[in-house]
Amino acid sequence: GAVVSQHPSWVICKSGTSVKIECRSLDFQATTMFWYRQFPKQSLMLMATSNEGSKATYEQGVEKDKFLINHASLTLSTLTVTSAHPEDSSFYICSAREDISYNSPLHFGNGTRLTVT
Amino acid sequence: GEDVEQSLFLSVREGDSSVINCTYTDSSSTYLYWYKQEPGAGLQLLTYIFSNMDMKQDQRLTVLLNKKDKHLSLRIADTQTGDSAIYFCAEGVFYGNKLVFGAGTILRVKS
Numbered sequence: 001g002a003v004v005s006q007h008p009s010w011v012i013c014k015s016g017t018s019v020k021i022e023c024r025s026l027d028f029q030a031t032t033m034f035w036y037r038q039f040p041k042q043s044l045m046l047m048a049t050s051n052e053g054s055k056a057t058y059e060q061g062v063e064k065d066k067f068l069i070n071h072a073s074l075t076l077s078t079l080t081v082t083s084a085h086p087e088d089s090s091f092y093i094c095s096a097r098e099d100i101s102y103n104s105p106l107h108f109g110n111g112t113r114l115t116v117t
Numbered sequence: 118g119e120d121v122e123q124s125l126f127l128s129v130r131e132g133d134s135s136v137i138n139c140t141y142t143d144s145s146s147t148y149l150y151w152y153k154q155e156p157g158a159g160l161q162l163l164t165y166i167f168s169n170m171d172m173k174q175d176q177r178l179t180v181l182l183n184k185k186d187k188h189l190s191l192r193i194a195d196t197q198t199g200d201s202a203i204y205f206c207a208e209g210v211f212y213g214n215k216l217v218f219g220a221g222t223i224l225r226v227k228s
Contacts, residue, residue, distance in 0.1 A: 006159070034215075034216075042220065042221075043205065043218040043219060043220045043221055044160075044205070044216075044218045045218075046215055046216065046217075049215075093159050093160065095160075095216075105148065105150060105162055105165045106150075106162070106216060107162060108152070108159045108160040108161075108162070109159050110158055110159035111158065111159040111160075113157070
């Protein structure tokens, strides 16, 4: 089945620094990837849709200058949390669809746990 | 707007069946999904059902969809301790491009 890989699986950084998270589709090409955020004991919230070769589409309330998304190739999307603050500590999960059809399900990576000290 | 609701907690004995319920609001949902999340891990797709189906069975998993009532359920037969996890129901909106998740149901299996 389709595999989505995320790296790193966890990261600790100091307040004010930036952190980059990678999301890769290992055995398929993904023109669109999705970035979700999960707070402790809560559900997932869609942050943005990453589009290969064009700008990402952000959900309402998500700061695009804070969460930079780059989808430079058909197998890689990156999320950079800029000038991280403790409130950015969360579990970030990316997902991708195996083909462009809306009929195919989303496959998720294993997530990245970010802790900002 | 879109909303998905689930019961928060379910406890069953090993070997029993588990039924996790979910309700959703968007009648234009194309697909409905069940994902499993183990502690500290990402989401694992368990199964999904197209909105024009009533039932889907996959080994120990049975999904029932009542589109009229916008009710979805996941039945796990012969529940094992390894099934202990959080189960998320999600509906695909905007032609399935965006998933809206429920809060998750914590399933605890007692041996």
